[in-house]
Amino acid sequence: MEQRVVMVVGAGQMGAGIARVTAGAGYTVILHDVDDNIVGNGISRIEQSLSSQVQKEKISIDEKQKILSLIKGSTSIDDAGCAEMVIEAVFEEYDLKARIFSVLDEICPRETFFATNTSSIQITRLASTVKRSDRFIGIHFFNPPHIMRLVEIIPGLKTSRETIGKALLFVEKIKKESVMVKDVPGFLVNRINAALRLEAYNCLMEGVARLEDIDKALKLALGHPMGPFELADFVGLDVGLHVLQTLHNGYKDPKWRPSPLLEKLVWSGDLGCKTGKGWYDYTSGQKIPRKDVQF
Numbered sequence: 001m002e003q004r005v006v007m008v009v010g011a012g013q014m015g016a017g018i019a020r021v022t023a024g025a026g027y028t029v030i031l032h033d034v035d036d037n038i039v040g041n042g043i044s045r046i047e048q049s050l051s052s053q054v055q056k057e058k059i060s061i062d063e064k065q066k067i068l069s070l071i072k073g074s075t076s077i078d079d080a081g082c083a084e085m086v087i088e089a090v091f092e093e094y095d096l097k098a099r100i101f102s103v104l105d106e107i108c109p110r111e112t113f114f115a116t117n118t119s120s121i122q123i124t125r126l127a128s129t130v131k132r133s134d135r136f137i138g139i140h141f142f143n144p145p146h147i148m149r150l151v152e153i154i155p156g157l158k159t160s161r162e163t164i165g166k167a168l169l170f171v172e173k174i175k176k177e178s179v180m181v182k183d184v185p186g187f188l189v190n191r192i193n194a195a196l197r198l199e200a201y202n203c204l205m206e207g208v209a210r211l212e213d214i215d216k217a218l219k220l221a222l223g224h225p226m227g228p229f230e231l232a233d234f235v236g237l238d239v240g241l242h243v244l245q246t247l248h249n250g251y252k253d254p255k256w257r258p259s260p261l262l263e264k265l266v267w268s269g270d271l272g273c274k275t276g277k278g279w280y281d282y283t284s285g286q287k288i289p290r291k292d293v294q295f
Contacts, residue, residue: 004028006027006028006030007031007032007079007083007086008022008030008031008087008089009033009080009087009088009104010032010090010117011031011038011041012038012089013045013143014089014143015089017049017144017146018145019042019071020046020071020145020146021174023068025175027070027173029072030079030080030082031074032074032076032077032080035075043073046067046071050064077100080108080112081107081108085112085114085170086104087139088101088114088118089117092118092119093242094121097118101130104130105131113135113137114130116137118140119140119187120190120247122184122250123183124157133158134158134159134160135159135160135163136158136163137159138152138154138156138187139154140152140153140187141176142189149177150176150178151171151178152178152188153167153171153178154183154187184250185246185249186243186247194240196228197232198256201261204293205260210289210294211229211279211290211293214228215228230279230287232272233272233273233278235272236273237262237266237270237271238271241263244258
């Protein structure tokens with residue numbers, strides 16, 4: 001049975017983006033978070049993004065209104081009772097995700113299947129928090145979801161073939177490309193990307209090049225749309241640190257040890273674009289490389 005009502009748990013940047021692409025494919029979407037303001041901000045972010053697409057003549061005003069009409073805000077987790085699919089997209093923290101799925105497991109009908117947008121936590125571990133491990137899967141979007149074409153599909157140890165099939169169908173319906181990935185810490189893309197970022201951080205700490213030149217070099221030489229420092233700021237340095245910590249804990253390999261410089265920035269509260277400072281300083285309205293993080 002095709003999933004026509006989808007709840008997205010988490011109305012932040014990723015959750016709002018997932019809600020947008022899901023509604024854009026004709027699904028009714030319940031965008032849930034714990035606070036009215038967070039939900040409102042999520043829907044406003046979707047509206048602004050769609051308005052930008054209208055201005056660029058990529059969608060019509062009618063298409064924008066149709067997508068918005070399919071998205072319903074919610075602060076009651078009980079609304080998940082009518083969803084045929086739930087996608088969790090909250091902060092990258094195991095205990096938080098586990099609590100949410102434990103609650104959802106009691107609310108949702110047995111037929112509802114669960115997906116997590118985790119970027120690094122193993123699916124089998126999260127699936128162990130519910131009584132429907134066979135109906136639990138990883139569907140990992142990339143930021144921003146309405147632009148990035150790729151979605152990683154990660155089955156857990158007990159994920160059924162039926163659930164895998166439904167996940168593949170869903171990704172096809174929302175016009176994304178999928179790759180099947182083994183359930184290991186960091187999965188595929190973030191594992192490779194984390195290794196690249198760590199090497200970039202090492203080059204910065206060793207004084208091989210300035211951070212803006214490292215970004216410039218990888219964009220021009222490797223064709224990356226954003227350099228590793230720019231991308232880290234865009235995603236959030238706290239998110240990047242969590243990914244590295246998960247890889248370090250999961251593989252028990254010192255090569256994944258988080259950069260001390262990254263840890264200092266996160267400890268100081270400089271988390272990237274969302275706080276105005278990260279590897280770059282955005283407080284003036286421009287992107288200025290920070291001298292105090294360079295050796």
